[in-house]
Amino acid sequence: MSKFKEYDVEEIDALCSLGKALSSPIRIEIMQLLYEEGMIIGDIAKKLDERYFARELPHKFKFGVTGCQNNCLKAEENDVGIKGASIVEWEEAACINCGICEKTCRVDAISTVDGKIVLDEEKCNNCGRCVKACPTDAWKATPAFEVSFGGLFGNRVYKGENYLPLVTSEEQLFRITDAAIQFFDDNANPGERFRMTLERVGLDKFEEKIKEAYNG
Numbered sequence: 001m002s003k004f005k006e007y008d009v010e011e012i013d014a015l016c017s018l019g020k021a022l023s024s025p026i027r028i029e030i031m032q033l034l035y036e037e038g039m040i041i042g043d044i045a046k047k048l049d050e051r052y053f054a055r056e057l058p059h060k061f062k063f064g065v066t067g068c069q070n071n072c073l074k075a076e077e078n079d080v081g082i083k084g085a086s087i088v089e090w091e092e093a094a095c096i097n098c099g100i101c102e103k104t105c106r107v108d109a110i111s112t113v114d115g116k117i118v119l120d121e122e123k124c125n126n127c128g129r130c131v132k133a134c135p136t137d138a139w140k141a142t143p144a145f146e147v148s149f150g151g152l153f154g155n156r157v158y159k160g161e162n163y164l165p166l167v168t169s170e171e172q173l174f175r176i177t178d179a180a181i182q183f184f185d186d187n188a189n190p191g192e193r194f195r196m197t198l199e200r201v202g203l204d205k206f207e208e209k210i211k212e213a214y215n216g
Contacts, residue, residue, distance in 0.1 A: 058188035069127035086128030086141035094138035179213035
C-alpha cells in the first residue's frame, strides 16, 4: 500500500501555479512530487510564498523546491534549493535478510556483513527507496530537508553548496531561509545575484551565519 497521500488534479495545479505567478524579487519554483509520509513539498513552497512574497531585495532571489531526490527541478541551481529527504534507520528485529533493500539502493550505500545490514551514511543520498521497498518495515524514515545555497544558472552555472546537515523541522528550515535572505539583503549590491554576493563578502561569513540559524 502506498505511503503517499493522494491529491486531486486541481490541488496539484493550484500548487504548481505558485511557481508561475510569483514575480521578482522573490521567485519560488516547485515540482509537483509527493513527499514521504503524505506531506506534499508544495506546502513548503506555499509557506515560503506567504513568508517572503513582495519583499524588496537588491535583486531577484530564487527558491527551488522539490520532493524528488532525482532532482528533476535541479534545486541546486537556485539561490536556495530545498529537497525532500529521508533519514533512514534499520531495525534488526524486523529484518528477514531478504536483500531487497541492498538491491534497491542506487548508490550502493547498503551492504550485508556477517548477516547484518550495514548502511554507509557517506554514500546514502537519503532518497528513502529502502523504506518503500522493505516488505517487513525494517527500515524507518524520518522526513527531512536537504538545503543548498548559492546556485546559479545562466551565463554562469554554479551548483549550490550544502553547508548544513539535514534539516528536520519546518521551524528550523524557516530560520535558515530567513538567515539566507537577510544575509543577501544586508550585503548584496543592487543588481547582484546571491552567488556573487557570497563570493565577494566571503563564503566563510555566510556559513557562520547559516550555521547559527541551523542551531537556533
